[in-house]
Amino acid sequence: MNASFEWLMAGVLGAVVGSAEIISRYRDEPDDALRTWPSLFYLLVNALAAILALGIIRVFGWTFGLSNEEGVRWAQVLAAGVGAMALLRASLFNVRVGEQNVPIGLNRFLDALLAAVDRAVDRRRAQERAVIVSETMRDIAFEKAYQALPAYCFALLQNLPQDEQERFGKKIALLRGADMSPRLKSLLLGLGLLNLVGEKVLKTAVQHLGDEIKVSPSSEQEPEERDSSPHE
Numbered sequence: 001m002n003a004s005f006e007w008l009m010a011g012v013l014g015a016v017v018g019s020a021e022i023i024s025r026y027r028d029e030p031d032d033a034l035r036t037w038p039s040l041f042y043l044l045v046n047a048l049a050a051i052l053a054l055g056i057i058r059v060f061g062w063t064f065g066l067s068n069e070e071g072v073r074w075a076q077v078l079a080a081g082v083g084a085m086a087l088l089r090a091s092l093f094n095v096r097v098g099e100q101n102v103p104i105g106l107n108r109f110l111d112a113l114l115a116a117v118d119r120a121v122d123r124r125r126a127q128e129r130a131v132i133v134s135e136t137m138r139d140i141a142f143e144k145a146y147q148a149l150p151a152y153c154f155a156l157l158q159n160l161p162q163d164e165q166e167r168f169g170k171k172i173a174l175l176r177g178a179d180m181s182p183r184l185k186s187l188l189l190g191l192g193l194l195n196l197v198g199e200k201v202l203k204t205a206v207q208h209l210g211d212e213i214k215v216s217p218s219s220e221q222e223p224e225e226r227d228s229s230p231h232e
Contacts, residue, residue, distance in 0.1 A: 006077050007051055012080020014050025021085070025114075026121055034121040043112045046084055054080035073204040073212035129194060136203055137190040142182045146172050153197045153205045160196065168192060201227055 019034060022042065028034035033039055057076045064075045127213050140149070150172065154165055171192060175185055206213070 006073060007054060010077050010080040010084075011047035012055040013078070015047040015082040017050075017082060017085050018046030021114075022117060024101065025118070026172075032125055033117065033121045036117060036124060038113060038116040038120045042117060045110070045113065050081045050084035054085045060066075066199055084189045129191065132199055133187055133190040133194060137186045139214045140186045140190070141213060141215040142185040142189060143178075145186065145209075146176060146212055147210060149189065149205055152191060152209060153193055153201055154204060156201055157197060164196065168196060170221045 022033050022039055023030040034043075035193075054076060059081055062076065062079075063072045064079065066075055075191045150165075150168060154160055172189065175188055178185070180188075190202065197205075
């Protein structure tokens with residue numbers, strides 16, 4: 001295996017491991033998250049960390065119990081690429097602040113980078129998400145949809161953890177008792193589902209459920225009829 005290719009592969013593996021962390025934070029639209037500048041810088045840091053880890057492994061001559069030279073070199077590349085995150089997350093030492101031990105190390109730098117990614121993705125997606133939810137939930141009645149729509153969305157997915165479904169159920173219970181207009185509750189229901197299941201699943205579920213979760217025509221006409229009635 002060419003030496004330059006080994007270093008390149010270590011860097012690529014480090015970036016892939018870093019991208020997995022970002023994707024896990026933004027499952028509804030991971031592509032948007034990875035296209036922001038803070039995300040690209042985060043991937044670069046992970047790639048450089050993997051290359052540095054490979055250099056350290058080579059300096060100390062770690063063979064991982066292997067005797068075949070080609071096998072050793074591949075093992076070193078894999079260990080560097082996959083283990084770079086552990087290297088970055090390691091705390092160099094702890095500082096006592098009041099009654100708490102504060103870890104000092106590169107993990108603080110990574111947390112700051114991830115916070116920057118969060119802000120960049122939120123700014124990038126905020127307007128787009130507002131339009132998506134407003135259009136998708138336009139005619140949806142919250143009292144009809146707050147049980148049926150999440151249940152159908154979750155059923156369409158095969159691997160949504162049960163604890164996430166339960167947490168979402170608790171949020172919807174609080175939302176149902178909140179002092180808000182039905183329209184705002186519907187929008188917040190849509191946003192919550194968008195975060196969990198993504199745009200395509202949400203739109204598919206709304207389309208399939210159809211009139212079962214839509215505002216009935218009579219409920220839309222009632223306010224107009226009341227307004228047009230003569231005042232006594």
